[in-house]
Every structure is written in C-alpha cells, then in structure tokens.
Amino acid sequence: MIARTARAGRLAALLLLAGAVQAVPVQQASADQPAFAVVGAPADRRDVVTWGASADRMGDGVADRAYRLVVHTSVGGTGLRIRLSNAFGDRPLTFDSVYAGTQKSGAELVAGSNRPVTFEGARSVTVPAGSVVLSDPLPGRVPAATNLVVSIHSPDAAGPATGHGMAMQTNYYTQGDHTAEAGAANWSATTGSWAYLDSVSVRPSTGTSAVVTLGDSITDGWQSTTDLNRRWPDYLARRLQKAGTEIQGVANEGISGNKVLADGAGQSALNRLERDVLSQPGVRTVFLFEGVNDLKAHSGVTAQDLIAGYQEIARRAHAAGKCVVGATVAPFKGWSEWDQAGEAVRQEVNAYIRDSTDFDGYTDFDHILRSPYDQERMLPFFDGGDHIHPNDKGMAAMADAVDLKGLGC
Known part of the structure; x- marks a missing residue:
C-alpha cells in the first residue's frame, strides 16, 4: 500500500x-426509505467496532422466530455491545429476548457463556422503522478472533426484514424463544444469512x-x-x-x-x-x-x-x-x-x-x-x-x- x-x-x-x-x-x-437514526443507549467514544455486516433489505420477517447468529470478532475488549437493525423495516420491530455467548460447535454454546443483553436496562426493545438500536455494555471480556454467538427473538416481526444476505457463515433459526438455551437441540434449521444484527463493538485498550x-x-x-x-x-x-x-x-x-x-x-x-x-x-x-x-x-x-x-x-x-x-x-x-x-x-x-x-x-x-x-x-x-x-x-x-x-x- x-x-x-x-x-x-x-x-x-x-x-x-x-x-x-x-x-x-x-x-x-x-x-x-425512512431516515436512519441510532436509538437506545448512547455510544461511548471508547468503543470500537469488532465486527460488522452491511444491512440490506431481506424477505418478510416471521413472527415468533429466533435466530442464532455466529460472528467472528477482530479486536478484543470489555463491554460488548451489539447493534440491531430495522433499517429497511416499514414498521416498529420488537426484540423481547437477546443473548450473547461463545460458540462451542454449530449452534451449541460454551456452557455458562450465554448471557442476556439489555437495552437501557430492559430485556425488551422496540426499534422504529429506519433505525438501529445499540445495546447496553455487557460485563466481562470478549477475546479477539472469537466466534461470538448472538441469539435474538422477535414476537412480532413482519413486513420487510433487515439483514445481510451472504454471510459465508452457517447461522441457525427456530420458532419460539430458545435464545437462553446453550444447547443446539432446538436450533436445527440453518441459514447462510445474518438477520437484524449489523455490528458488534467492544471497549479495547486506549x-x-x-x-x-x-x-x-x-x-x-x-x-x-x-x-x-x-x-x-x-x-x-x-x-x-x-x-x-x-x-x-x-x-x-x-x-x-x-x-x-x-x-x-x-x-x-x-x-x-x-x-x-x-x-x-x-x-x-x-x-x-x-x-x-x-x-x-x-x-x-x-x-x-x-x-x-x-x-x-x-x-x-x-x-x-x-x-x-x-x-x-x-x-x-x-x-x-x-x-x-x-x-x-x-x-x-x-x-x-x-x-x-x-x-x-x-x-x-x-x-x-x-x-x-x-x-x-x-x-x-x-x-x-x-x-x-x-x-x-x-x-x-x-x-x-x-x-x-x-x-x-
């Protein structure tokens, strides 16, 4: 260069x-297309993006569907935050259960790693059409080069969904809320796309x-x-x-x-x-x-x-x-x-x-x-x-x- x-x-x-x-x-x-805005907890100037995937218009969302999304971190750090996107939606979208853990194999997580993610202190968040929402920081450290797993569930998804079509990564989905489970038994369906998740950030060294x-x-x-x-x-x-x-x-x-x-x-x-x-x-x-x-x-x-x-x-x-x-x-x-x-x-x-x-x-x-x-x-x-x-x-x-x-x- x-x-x-x-x-x-x-x-x-x-x-x-x-x-x-x-x-x-x-x-x-x-x-x-509605104007883009970031909602939820404000960004911190110490945060650094560790993974991202461009948002795009997908098919229609499915109510009561959960996704288990595998992403690979670059930089490590504390205070993990995830960003969920409704950038291409035409109505508000609710996520009532979001978890983050570490992949063991396939849809199975390392025991004890799966933890709930909150949004301004709440387990549930509603994202306006055209917006993304930033989570609260999750305590603990996320290493570099880790397969992080973000599990999300929406009770009311409908209309145009937002995601990234070509992940080059096997991800998983199921009906019903199984986000808190570490096991893979209820996550048999696979997809080659990422749904609703568009970035992950951490707080690395200064x-x-x-x-x-x-x-x-x-x-x-x-x-x-x-x-x-x-x-x-x-x-x-x-x-x-x-x-x-x-x-x-x-x-x-x-x-x-x-x-x-x-x-x-x-x-x-x-x-x-x-x-x-x-x-x-x-x-x-x-x-x-x-x-x-x-x-x-x-x-x-x-x-x-x-x-x-x-x-x-x-x-x-x-x-x-x-x-x-x-x-x-x-x-x-x-x-x-x-x-x-x-x-x-x-x-x-x-x-x-x-x-x-x-x-x-x-x-x-x-x-x-x-x-x-x-x-x-x-x-x-x-x-x-x-x-x-x-x-x-x-x-x-x-x-x-x-x-x-x-x-x-």
Whole structure:
C-alpha cells in the first residue's frame, strides 16, 4: 500500500473535531426509505467496532422466530455491545429476548457463556422503522478472533426484514424463544444469512481503533470457504492482531453485487456510507474497494462518473475525520460481463487511484491479482473459478498487500 501525506495536517484537525463532538448520525431518506437514526443507549467514544455486516433489505420477517447468529470478532475488549437493525423495516420491530455467548460447535454454546443483553436496562426493545438500536455494555471480556454467538427473538416481526444476505457463515433459526438455551437441540434449521444484527463493538485498550472495508462481493467473501473466515478482511484482521498495531478492529461492509453509484444489490456505497461506515464506533480508516459492478456489462458508466463517486466518498469520510485508503479495481477478464469498453474504464480508473491525492493511500489489488501473461485477467492460482472472485489464496494475497502502518495514514 502507498501512503499519501498531503492531507495530514487537515486530517489531524478533523480528528480533533470528531473527538470533541458526538453526533447522532442521520442520512437523507429516499422516497421509500425512512431516515436512519441510532436509538437506545448512547455510544461511548471508547468503543470500537469488532465486527460488522452491511444491512440490506431481506424477505418478510416471521413472527415468533429466533435466530442464532455466529460472528467472528477482530479486536478484543470489555463491554460488548451489539447493534440491531430495522433499517429497511416499514414498521416498529420488537426484540423481547437477546443473548450473547461463545460458540462451542454449530449452534451449541460454551456452557455458562450465554448471557442476556439489555437495552437501557430492559430485556425488551422496540426499534422504529429506519433505525438501529445499540445495546447496553455487557460485563466481562470478549477475546479477539472469537466466534461470538448472538441469539435474538422477535414476537412480532413482519413486513420487510433487515439483514445481510451472504454471510459465508452457517447461522441457525427456530420458532419460539430458545435464545437462553446453550444447547443446539432446538436450533436445527440453518441459514447462510445474518438477520437484524449489523455490528458488534467492544471497549479495547486506549488508543485502539478500527478500519471499515467498504466493498462488493469480493470484500463480502464470495468464493472463500464458508465458516472458516477467509474473506480478505478476515485475513487482514489476523495480520493486524499479530502485528499489534493501533488499528485492530475490522468491520466488513461489503455487499455482493454492490455499486458505488447506483442502488440495486443493496443501497449504493454513496447511499449507505453513513449507516454502514461512518456511524460505526472507533473507526479510524475507511478502506474503499469497489467499482467493478459499476463498469461491467455495458453499463455506460464512464471513468469520470466513477471517479466522481470516489471523490464524494472521500470528501464525506474526510469531513467525518476519517482516513481514506483506496484500492485499484481487480482484473475480471473471462467473467461473462467483461468487455473491452469496461476494461478501458477500469484502466483509467486505476490510473486515477494510483495518482490521486483524494485518498490518503492506496493498495494495488490489480497488480497483486493479475496474471503477468494477460494483465486483464486474474492469475489462475488466485482465481475462485469465475474469473472475478479470488479464492482463499487470492484473499490472503490481498490482505498481505495492505501496508498495516499505512492504514493509519
């Protein structure tokens, strides 16, 4: 990764401002989407996001359903807090039982680890449409690289549900409230999605912060091995933990099929930036790796269109006091929607990313993943099989390419 220094003075001033002012994040509502807000216990400036998954519109919610959701922490700490999302709901949603524990195997929890989570002192919470709710801190310490299990039950779920469709993780559900149970007997049904849970935070040692990876299906982990946490942000989290850098938290805010400019597979990166990225606690750096879905398939998107989108994301992130790292768009020749017109846009966009001062640094994923024999195509050793998504080895190579010190700008 190549670091930039031109913005250092301005960024330092913005960081001081961001640390002095705590604001409730709100974004403009579209015609069919209520304004986003955080409700419940206020955020603490010491909290740092340890896991995240971008919210998206799912199918309809099911009343009296419980979910057992497995998430992998990055940074460890005390005071575990979870964030439940009704961002895409069209009515209030009640959660009357929420527990957090440690996975033993499958849906079974480590004995004694499953504890109730409260919201402003209450076991039950109702989340307004378009909002997320932050829990009270849970006493005790959560280690780094732990499979945390959050079990939730809603008695009245209905209408559009909020969640994350492609978890690359086996999760569980059942009818009736079995959230307090440590055993797996009542959790036989499985799902490859996360429901309603969109982030987890902890209170680590002083001075620790997080990076949020904003991206599409490559960041979301498609073609990596399910249940083994081999998405490139997972590999990055392990590197950060081993290196002991200031940045320890990693939140994966990728959505399969996502675009920078247009809604479709989830809201565009521009439209979800506030909710999925800037509202997360303890974020030091935004890592932007997105754009291939905008330029493929004869979309008509020009390099200048995509560059303008990148510039807007960087501007808003800098205004929030965040460091911004960009990444070049990876090669995808061989994918069904590849053509020379899209390739020309990719090359122009990548030249901008390498030379621009809009970012505080960049990682050249194009250089890391491409074949030396055909630079428009992914190296077969890294190819997950569809010529656009890297396999586990490619994911690891991407994480290895990130300059850990440069993440702090």
